[in-house]
Amino acid sequence: MLKLEKVGFRYATSDPSDDRLVLDGIDLTIPDGDFLGIIGPSGSGKTTLTCALNGIVPHYYRGDFYGSVTIDGHDTVEMDLDGISRLVGSVCQDIDSQMVASVVGDELLYGLENFAFTREEIAERLAFALHEIGIEDLHDREIASLSGGQKQKVALAAIIALKPQVLVLDEPTAELDPQASRQVFDLLRMLNETYGVTVVLVEQKIMLLSAYAKHLVAMDDGRIVCDGTVDEVLAHGALLGGLGISIPRVAALSNELGARGITGGEMCKTVDEAVGLIARTVEEEAHMQAGLQAPGSRIDPTASPAARRPPADATPSVEEGTVQDALVRFEHVTAGYGEGVAVIDDVSFSVRQGEFVALCGTNGAGKSTTLRLFNGLLKPTSGTVVIDGTDTRATRTSELARTIGFLFQNPDRQICCTTVADEIAFGLRNTGVSPDEIDRRVAETVDDFGFRATDEPFSLSRGERQRLALASIVTVRPRILLLDEPTTGLDHRECTHVMERVRELNENGVTVVMVCHDMEIVGDYAQRVIAMSHGRISADGTPYDLFRDVDALRRSSLLAPQIVELGQRLGADGRRAPRVRASLLAASSIVEMADAVEMAVMPSGTGTVSGRKVG
Amino acid sequence: MARFLDYSDGTSVLHRLNPVTKLGFAVCMCVAGFTSNNLWLLLELIGVDLLYGVVGGVFVRSLKALRALMLMSIVLFVLQPLFLHTGTVVVPLPAGMSVTTDGLLLAVKVVLKLIAACLGFALMLYVTRVNDLSNALTKQLGVPYRYAFTTTTAIRFVPVFLNELDGIMEAQTSRGIDFDTRNVFKKFGLILPLCMPLLLSCVKRTDSTAIAAELRGFNLRTRTSGYKRYPLKVADAVTLLVGIAIVACAFAGNIV
Secondary structure (H helix, E strand, C coil): CEEEEEEEEEECCCCCCCCCCCEEEEEEEECCCCEEEEECCCCCCHHHHHHHHHCHHHHCCCEEEEEEEEECCEECCCCCHHHHHHHEEEECCCHHHHCCCCEHHHHHHHHHHHCCCCHHHHHHHHHHHHHHHCCHHHCCCEHHHCCHHHHHHHHHHHHHCCCCCEEEEECCCCCCCHHHHHHHHHHHHHHHHHHCCEEEEECCCHHHHHHHCCEEEEEECCEEEEEEEHHHHHCCHHHHHHCCCCCCHHHHHHHHHHHCCCCCCCCCCCHHHHHHHHHHHHHHHHHHHCCCCCCCCCCCHHHCHHHHCCCHHHCCCCCCCCHHHEEEEEEEEEECCCCCCCCEEEEEEEEECCCEEEEECCCCCCHHHHHHHHCCCCCCCEEEEEECCEEHHHCCHHHHCCCEEEECCCHHHCCCCCCHHHHHHHHHHCCCCCHHHHHHHHHHHHHHHCCCCCCCHHHCCHHHHHHHHHHHHHCCCCCEEEEECCCCCCCHHHHHHHHHHHHHHHHCCCEEEEECCCHHHHHHHCCEEEEEECCEEEEEECHHHHHCCHHHHHHCCCCCCHHHHHHHHHHCCCCCCHHHHHHHHHCCCHHHHHHHHHHHHCCCCCCEECCEECC | CCCCCCCCCCCCHHHHCCHHHHHHHHHHHHHHHHHCCCHHHHHHHHHHHHHHHHHCCCHHHHHHHHHHHHHHCHHHHHHHHHHCCCCCEEEECCCCCEEEHHHHHHHHHHHHHHHHHHHHHHHHHHCCCHHHHHHHHHHHHCCCHHHHHHHHHHHHHHHHHHHHHHHHHHHHHHCCCCCCCCCHHHHHHHHHHHHHHHHHHHHHHHHHHHHHHHCCCHHHCCCCCCCCCCCCCHHHHHHHHHHHHHHHHHHHHHHC
């Protein structure tokens, strides 16, 4: 059992004004065999809490440590790091940094050799870890040649080989696509349920976490603000929302249905649970209303979400515009990195001025490669990429930068100046803008994004650095904005800040092309989705159409957003009235879905549900 | 795609040699390269390196490494003649300076020495996994694991940091910085401001790796801990003898 009592921690720093406690009065008991998720906004102390559990604090990161952390009654301050490591295995956020060897087999051997297990024991544990994690075939592979998901499995296997009692993980799926993320969570569940390993993990993907964890702890400003079972914590949707923590949309829907009095407030964490709850509620209501036929309908069918939504074909599709209208044209493009290896294979499409396009697909599908073809970082081996009439093969990337802005996943590769103002001015100086104009635009951009001009970029949070990187691109006034996983590593609030700014730019005429794994964000912001699979386009259309096309989703290994999936499953029931089905199938937001469910629960429109007034 | 100093997988006789033997041979080639003043012997040493590449199945990479070393030597080649003015003047230069036959000969020798000395180490890393190298150094030579791990991790990080630099340069090119210029000197000048993001990224990554190692018992490692065994075989003895013979030839070449 892990027990934290009044734990506080302040990092040792040379700055006397920085006396903030990163952990402040943490009381937490984690029973053996628990699966605990830690959630919270950036800078809330989540990572430091994991460091307190695995002994990095205070044994590696020095500072003022208060209270006590005990593992099976042993105080971590009195143990050394090696002793703690025998009980607590850790997987850090940056998976490439976690690797200490270049080959999978050596990576697994590393801990086993250090802890001086016998040769027989090492062989047995090695086989066990490879088998349980399902990576026997990777044993001799170079780690550099593995995908992100495979690397994460190797990191897990290397820890599992040591057979720890507790596994502490810090955002283990941050850079993985939904499919690979789910595989990692499946493995964690297997280790938890089969071998009784206690799992403690920090995760921003709360939808996934809610489906797997037994308990949740929500943190803010170094303190625990809410803890309990997943249902108990998710029920505090408003509190979590105030802290900038999103909850799964089906959970938010459950809260909404409970607040409207349609359900008794039962919590749903997954689409399956939501389907079950709503089906039960509709059935119960049907029984209650059997024999009751109220006149009229409280709900105006013309006001239903399906009616409000413009018909799917009202959203302009790419075929509508002529090729001459296209701002970007990909014509039979094939491209790759090594000789003879095509990552993109005969891809053709065009993008019109002002579109907001999302490129989706699994890791390795060719999305980022396609994005690099836009601004000439990669030139096609055959076919042509034409940007605003310019062939990228005939133009240098640094020249295309006047037209195309590129926001990378990692803002730290972009930021290189010592103040925010310098950073914003840096891009402008390279595009031949006059000094007076630079000063004017920097002042305007600093003001617009709410920065302080003199702040040091590297002292900002990850989300702020991402916004700064965006600001320094926007100030150049590109016609096209490319975004490569712009929300990775950001909490919900930071993510919203970045994406709302991108939406504003798009509304002002900037064409946006975004690579994104998060289908909720794609559904919220994109007007068009180009799905890719194995270097080819597997689907191209509006999010509305794609999310409702099961074949296209399967072909592209994509999952629809929770609300859409829920609507599809509920709407598939042919026993429901046509207009109810239409509303369920069309719903894309929580409010639309709650309206549709309300309609399904009381098709006759009595105005009350199970005796409760519908508000 | 294999990058500079990356290991190339294979089963050649060189891949199967003891890592300590391969290191010993590379040291011999390095000593011979720096010792020898004989132009032909230096060329022969480079020939031996290329033969090593053929045997190890990494000939194409050997040629690429040779080309990279030649490019790095350009500055040396250009500067060297400016400091030696004996011999026949080949190209007269302003301010009383000139390029002479002696200067050119010295420049050629310095470049060949550098190539002969360094190429052997690059080739050793093409056929040796760095983990095997650190394990064997600890087990066979008794080098404290702390130092062996640090050295091999530094080698392992070279391609990682090159990738990071590539990523940073791509990000900056996308912002309009002229990294895609053909002017090498301009490009070099542009790289300097990138030291900060590169340094930060390197420090962060090194710190994370140190933590990951410490959390897996790094401090407990001893000479006897290693799982793999690295026995010395006949082929190792033969390779080391060849290496020693090459060093002897280099010394003898200077005497004769």
